[in-house]
Amino acid sequence: MSNDEIFAAAYREHYWAVSRYVARRLDGRTGEVEEVVAEVFTVAWRRRADLPAVPLPWLYGVARNCLANAVRGYGRRRRLLDRVGNDDTAHRRHVVDSPGSERPGAWVHEALARLSPADQEVLRLTAWEELGVDEVAVVLGCGKRAAAMRLHRARHRLRAEIDRLRPPAAEALPEEHRHG
Helix, strand or coil: CCCCHHHHHHEEEEEEHHHHHHHHHHCHHHHHHHHHHHHHHHHHCCCCCCCCHHHHHHHHHHHHHHHHHHHHHHHHHHHHHHHCCCCCHHHHHHCCCHHHCCCCHHHHHHHHHHHHHHHHHHHHHHCCCCCCHHHHHHHCCCHHHHHHHHHHHHHHHHHHHHHHHHHHHHHHHHHHHHHH
16 A cells, blocks of 8 residues: 555544544634644644554644643734734633532542643543543653553542542532431
8 A cells, every 4th residue: 555545444444433533622712723723633644654553642643742832822823813902812801600500520620621631641541532541652752661650640649639629529419418
C-alpha cells in the first residue's frame, strides 16, 4: 500500500475517534473542534510516511500538540477581546446559577479540573479514549514505565482531590433520611 493509501485508510478509520478526542477537550465547541481536527489530519498528511502501523495513538499525539497550539491562540484572542471589552464569556461570568442547579457528580469534574493539564490528559487518555499504557506512552512521547508512573500519580492526585471535594455521605442525604 502506498503512503497515500495508508493515510486514507487511517483517516477513514480514525476520523471520528480523533474528533471525539478533540471535542472532549474543547468542551464540544464545534467550530474550534473542526479546525483542530483539520489541522491534525493536515499534519498527518504531511507526515504520512511516518504513520505507524497502529496510527490512532500517534494521531492522538498530533491532536494533543494541535490542541496546545489552538488553546494558546484562543487565549491570545480572549485576552485581546477582554482588553477591548467585547468578550461574550466575560459577560456570561455575571450569570448566577440557582441553588441546586449543580449536575450530579459535578464535584468529580471539578476535582479533575483542579489537576495539572498533564494529569488531566493521562487520565482522559485512559478513561475517555480507553488507551492502554503502551498507547498512552506513544501519545505522550515517553516510555511505557514513565507513562505508567504518570498514570499512577495522576490517579493518586485525583483521588485526593475527590476526597477533598466530595460531600460526606451523611451530609449528602436529606435530613429525614439520616436517622432512618
